Amino acid sequence: MKEKALALLTCIFIALSILGFAYAQWNDMITISSTLQFGTWSEAIRFVEPKECSDNEATKDVGQFNCYYTGEDPEPGYYRRLVIQMSNAYPSYAVRCSFTLKNIDLGITSKIVDVYIYDDSGELNWIWTTEHTEGFLWKDFNGNGGYDPGEEIMDITITELVDLTLDPEQTIVAEITVHIADNAEECHLYGFQVEIVYERV
Numbered sequence: 527m528k529e530k531a532l533a534l535l536t537c538i539f540i541a542l543s544i545l546g547f548a549y550a551q552w553n554d555m556i557t558i559s560s561t562l563q564f565g566t567w568s569e570a571i572r573f574v575e576p577k578e579c580s581d582n583e584a585t586k587d588v589g590q591f592n593c594y595y596t597g598e599d600p601e602p603g604y605y606r607r608l609v610i611q612m613s614n615a616y617p618s619y620a621v622r623c624s625f626t627l628k629n630i631d632l633g634i635t636s637k638i639v640d641v642y643i644y645d646d647s648g649e650l651n652w653i654w655t656t657e658h659t660e661g662f663l664w665k666d667f668n669g670n671g672g673y674d675p676g677e678e679i680m681d682i683t684i685t686e687l688v689d690l691t692l693d694p695e696q697t698i699v700a701e702i703t704v705h706i707a708d709n710a711e712e713c714h715l716y717g718f719q720v721e722i723v724y725e726r727v
C-alpha cells in the first residue's frame with residue numbers, strides 16, 4: 527500500500543514537472559512572438575517632462591505657440607509624440623523648444639534610427655534638406671501634387687538624434703527650432719508632430 531502511494535506520488539510529481547516544463551516553453555513562445563510583433567517599435571523611448579518652449583518676441587506679443595506631448599503610452603507621463611502649433615505667425619517668427627527623451631525600459635538599450643516630422647492634418651508636407659537635422663514643411667499652394675520653390679511654410683532644425691543609444695532609464699535633452707517662412711498665411715494655425723523611431727540593440 528505504501529509503495530502504491532509512493533508510486534502515485536511519483537507519477538503526480540512527474541506529470542507536474544512535464545506540465546511545468548510545457549508551461550515554461552509556452553511562456554517563452556509568447557515572449558518571443560510579442561518581441562517579434564513589436565520589432566523596431568518596442569516599448570522603449572518616450573517623450574517625458576521637462577520641456578521648455580519660447581518664441582522670439584521680446585516686446586510685442588502677436589504670434590502664439592502651443593507645445594505639448596501626446597499619445598500617452600504605456601502609462602501617464604510617457605508620450606509618443608511632440609506637437610508644436612503656431613497661430614498668428616508671420617515671417618521671421620520663431621519658436622524654440624527643448625524636450626526630453628527617456629529610455630523607459632528597465633533592461634534594454636535602444637538606438638534612435640529615424641525621426642518623423644509630419645502634419646497629420648494633411649495640410650503640410652515634410653522634406654529633409656540635411657537628413658535628420660534640417661528640413662521644411664511646405665504647402666501645395668498651386669495644387670500640382672509636388673513641392674515648388676516658394677511653398678515653404680516653416681523651416682525646422684532639430685538636434686541630431688539618429689544613432690544615439692540610450693541605456694535603460696537614460697534621458698537626453700534635445701532641441702527643435704521652427705522659423706516661419708515668407709509664404710506662411712496670415713491668421714492661420716499651423717501645426718506638426720515629431721516622432722522618434724528606435725530599435726533595441
Ligand SMILES: [Ca+2]
Nearest residue numbers: 583587588589
Ligand atoms: Ca508670442
Ligand SMILES: [Ca+2]
Nearest residue numbers: 666670672674
Ligand atoms: Ca506645388
